[in-house]
Amino acid sequence: MPDFFSLSRHLTEEERQIQKTVRSFVDARVLPVIADHFEAGTFPTELIPEIASLGLLGCNLQGYGCAGLSEAGYGVAMQELERGDSGIRSFASVQGSLVMYPIHAFGSEEQKNKYLPEMAKGKLVGCFGLTEPDAGSNPNGMLTVAKEDGDGYVLNGTKRWITNGNLAHVALVWAKLHNKDGEVRGFLVPTDTKGFEARPIHKKMSLRASVTSELIMEDVRVKKDALLPGVRGMKGPLSCLTSARFGIAWGVIGAATACYDSALDYAKHRVQFGGKPIASHQLVQAKFAEMLTQITTMQLMATEVTRLKNEKQLRPQHVSMIKRNNVRDALGIARVCRDILGGNGITLEYPIMRHLMNLETVYTYEGTHDVHTLILGQDATGISAFE
């Protein structure tokens, strides 16, 4: 993995050890099986117990059986997971940042004790239901409603593109309160509740080693204690996304460097014209020079954003910039690396095409590339261009 500016010197000894450990886990357990899972369109559920016992689920949370890693420790862990596959990293991001984090930040003590230790152990799996068929980039346009009824709420609506949907025991569903100016609130819905159905989305060409589902809720009745008490309005889901995007920005460095390392090795050994490896030609070298610079920029941004987070100076706009930049460049790098491998580049024998296809999802989820463009544009000009 390239580290042109030796940025790993800013990591503590523990953080370096975390990186090594997750890397050897990915080498030993993920890489040997991931291409087959990708081809079959299945998530490697057999890895969940070990992912959990390593402490990767909710690893940046304190207490409740969570590992309590530093921000950089969390970042390098996500990076190493995504060096394996974006689907594996997505599993951890959804469980940790999108479900455990909001319970940790906004849940009642009962909710924390009920869910967090079991989720850290991987015994309970969660999913995050925000996007709907007609509300993607604009989640505030959601139609799912929660109506107060006696000692609880009744939920109706449809969520779409929900990672882990068919694996989950609990769904964090964001819904508008009926009669309360449509205030958005989070509900922890056990997936075996009557009226709740998860349907897998098939025929995906990206994030194939990940479960993506549609959630259909028809008169789903939950108790009052299913409501997340600590947050109201879009701030709830958006703060989860800021936390997950931070992990994604680190994560895609892993996908990009997996492609880079694979292409570099290939280029040094593939011989065409004049008995020399393709790496000896200027056109190919220009590609590596550019990619190395992009990877270094991604790493620098991740290092600096982590500092801002530690100093409690991090703004969501900072995270928009790094999500936008790092995913775009990772996707670009994957395409260039795919080209360097020629015909071999399109197979699952090498990791590149798989990463390339996965990164198309990462470009879209957690705020599309252009949604982050608009966020940055608004930050720069003071004018919103969303509507």
Place this chain on the structure above:
Amino acid sequence: MKILVPLKRVSDPDNANKVKVTGGKLDASGLEWKPNPFDEYAVEAALRLTENGTNTKARVGEVVVVTFGPKEAETTLRAALATGADKAIRIDALDDALDGDVVARALKALVDKEKPDLVLLGKQAVDGDSNQVGQLLAEYLGWPQATFAASIKSNADKALIVSREVDGGALNLKLTLPAVVSVDLRIVAPKSVTSIHTPATHTYPDGVRFAALMAIMAAKKKPMTEVKLADLVTDAATKIKYTGFELPPSRKAGIKVKTVAELVEKLKNEAKAL
């Protein structure tokens, strides 16, 4: 059972191309380090002997890891603490001042103090490939030894049946503790280490265990002590003198032969392989 595991850090073999020789001396600056793989296998075997495999958090024995090296070598020890070892000792020394004999004599003095029931080590370090420390240590201690262990069965922690792979089969040795055992890579296979503490039905994952992230964070709270080499050996003279280092000659580019006849001719007359 109390087990002492000597651990050595070696330069990462994947970065062997970074090794430099300046003025006939090995230049270790800029090298990346990792634990000697055979020593990692020894730590794994030691942990398996001192736990119930179905609940690895509850320890039923003690594993003490020890290394020789400068302060930075503590990284290697802490990684072992993170996987489950209970305590670590660093013997302050520079690589240049050590050979297998000094290491074995210092370990003997440490064994006299720590009083382990078993010293478990890697069969050799992959840098020098000397394969001496275990054997010398057993001799200095006057303890029974078994080298290249492929499996270890602990009989109620009083004796061990050690199986070694030899041509055409396995050689089983029974050792009464205390003893010295060096391990080969097969020791980390799922069923290679058995004891009364772990149900016979239990199967370990193949290979060495991964440290839990939480344990990595907690490793710095485990005991780590420093001992001076001079406190263990009065005579620190090495028996091996290094007279010089040189890099292997760089490989010449290959050639393409056009016919089988030409290949045979070259193998015969140039390579002299036929």
